[in-house]
Amino acid sequence: MNIIFREKPLKLLWLEALLRRLREQDPEAGYFMEQFRRLDAGFAGEQRVDKEWDEIVCPNTFFVLHNLLLANTANHFHQLDTLFICKHFILVVEIKNINGKLDFDGTTYQCTRTKPDGTVEGFPNAITQIQRHIRFIKIISKNYSLPIEGAVIFSNPSAIIVNHPNTVPIFHVSGLQSHIQNLLKKYSKPILTDEQLTRFVQLIRAQHQPQKLLTRIDSSRFRHGVLCPKCNYKNQMFYYRGIWKCSVCRHNSIEIFAEALQDYQLLVNRTITNSQLRTFFRIESSDAANRLLRKFHFPSIGTTKNRVYHLPDDLTKYMKQFF
Ligand SMILES: [Zn+2]
Incomplete structure (x- = not known):
C-alpha cells in the first residue's frame, strides 16, 4: 500500500x-x-x-x-x-x-x-x-x-x-x-x-503541478505583525530579547513567529528581506531582525545588506526544528 x-x-x-x-x-x-x-x-x-x-x-x-x-x-x-x-x-x-x-x-x-x-x-x-x-x-x-x-x-x-x-x-x-x-x-x-x-x-x-495562489489582496486590508492567539488575533505581540509578548494580555511565545511568518508568506510574499521583516513585524533593530532570520537557515541570495530569504513550503513544520 x-x-x-x-x-x-x-x-x-x-x-x-x-x-x-x-x-x-x-x-x-x-x-x-x-x-x-x-x-x-x-x-x-x-x-x-x-x-x-x-x-x-x-x-x-x-x-x-x-x-x-x-x-x-x-x-x-x-x-x-x-x-x-x-x-x-x-x-x-x-x-x-x-x-x-x-x-x-x-x-x-x-x-x-x-x-x-x-x-x-x-x-x-x-x-x-x-x-x-x-x-x-x-x-x-x-x-x-x-x-x-x-x-x-x-x-x-x-x-x-x-x-x-x-x-x-x-x-x-x-x-x-x-x-x-x-x-x-x-x-x-x-x-x-x-x-x-x-x-x-x-x-x-x-x-503534478504545485499549487499556486492566484488571489492577492491589498496589504492595507489586513492586520500586520505577530498577532496574539489568546486575544483572538486582535492584538499585536512585540519582539523583545528573542520572545514575542502580547501588549495587552502579556501572553508570550517564541514559536508563534512561525505561524505569523507563514501568514506573511501566504498573504504578502514567498521571500523576505531584513527591512521587510522589520516593517511587517515591527522590529526596530536591524541586528535583531538579522539574528531572527539567520536562526532558521532559510535559503537566501544576495549580499549581507540586500539578502533575500526564500521561505520554504510547509513553513511552520520547517521552522519547528529550529526552536
Ligand atoms: Zn494577548
Missing part, C-alpha cells in the same frame, strides 16, 4: 490566514468567510474518505494519489480528488461533501440539491466532471492499457441521492471497500508488473 498524503489546499491556508487578519468591516469579509466554509467542508469530506483507503484490503501493491493537479495538452487543468492505481485498473474518484437531496438528471446533465428547508440550487455535475477526467487519464495512460473506472463518493452521511443515471457509480463513502473488491473481481488479471506500475505512478506524479 502506498498512500500519498493529502495536503491542505493552498487556497484554504490562504483563507485561514486572511480571516485571522482581515480588518473589521472589510466589505468582502462575508464573501471570504463563505469561501472558507465551502473549502473547509470539502477538505473535511476528503479526509473522511481518506480514512477508508487505510482499510482497503488488496492482495497487491496499490497507490492512492490525492489532490492531483494535472494540465492537459490544451493547458486546462484537471483537479483530481483521488486517483487509485493498481496493477489491474485505475479508479478516478470525485468526492462531494454536501447534504440534502441530490438529483442528477441524465438528460439535461443538471445536478440539483434540495436543502432540508426546501430551497433548490444547482451544482456542478460530478458525473460530467469525472467523465472529463477519465478521458484525460485515458490519454496519459495509453502506453499502459489499464482499464479506467470512475466513481463519485458522497462523504456526508446526510446526503440523499435521489436520482442518477447509470453512467458512473455514485455511492456513500461506506460503500468504497466493497466497490474496490468488486472492481478487483471484475479485473482479476493483473496488466502491469510491479515495475511498470511504479513507473506509471512516477510519470503521473512528475506531471
Whole structure:
C-alpha cells in the first residue's frame, strides 16, 4: 500500500490566514468567510474518505494519489480528488461533501440539491466532471492499457441521492471497500508488473503541478505583525530579547513567529528581506531582525545588506526544528 498524503489546499491556508487578519468591516469579509466554509467542508469530506483507503484490503501493491493537479495538452487543468492505481485498473474518484437531496438528471446533465428547508440550487455535475477526467487519464495512460473506472463518493452521511443515471457509480463513502473488491473481481488479471506500475505512478506524479495562489489582496486590508492567539488575533505581540509578548494580555511565545511568518508568506510574499521583516513585524533593530532570520537557515541570495530569504513550503513544520 502506498498512500500519498493529502495536503491542505493552498487556497484554504490562504483563507485561514486572511480571516485571522482581515480588518473589521472589510466589505468582502462575508464573501471570504463563505469561501472558507465551502473549502473547509470539502477538505473535511476528503479526509473522511481518506480514512477508508487505510482499510482497503488488496492482495497487491496499490497507490492512492490525492489532490492531483494535472494540465492537459490544451493547458486546462484537471483537479483530481483521488486517483487509485493498481496493477489491474485505475479508479478516478470525485468526492462531494454536501447534504440534502441530490438529483442528477441524465438528460439535461443538471445536478440539483434540495436543502432540508426546501430551497433548490444547482451544482456542478460530478458525473460530467469525472467523465472529463477519465478521458484525460485515458490519454496519459495509453502506453499502459489499464482499464479506467470512475466513481463519485458522497462523504456526508446526510446526503440523499435521489436520482442518477447509470453512467458512473455514485455511492456513500461506506460503500468504497466493497466497490474496490468488486472492481478487483471484475479485473482479476493483473496488466502491469510491479515495475511498470511504479513507473506509471512516477510519470503521473512528475506531471503534478504545485499549487499556486492566484488571489492577492491589498496589504492595507489586513492586520500586520505577530498577532496574539489568546486575544483572538486582535492584538499585536512585540519582539523583545528573542520572545514575542502580547501588549495587552502579556501572553508570550517564541514559536508563534512561525505561524505569523507563514501568514506573511501566504498573504504578502514567498521571500523576505531584513527591512521587510522589520516593517511587517515591527522590529526596530536591524541586528535583531538579522539574528531572527539567520536562526532558521532559510535559503537566501544576495549580499549581507540586500539578502533575500526564500521561505520554504510547509513553513511552520520547517521552522519547528529550529526552536
Ligand atoms: Zn494577548
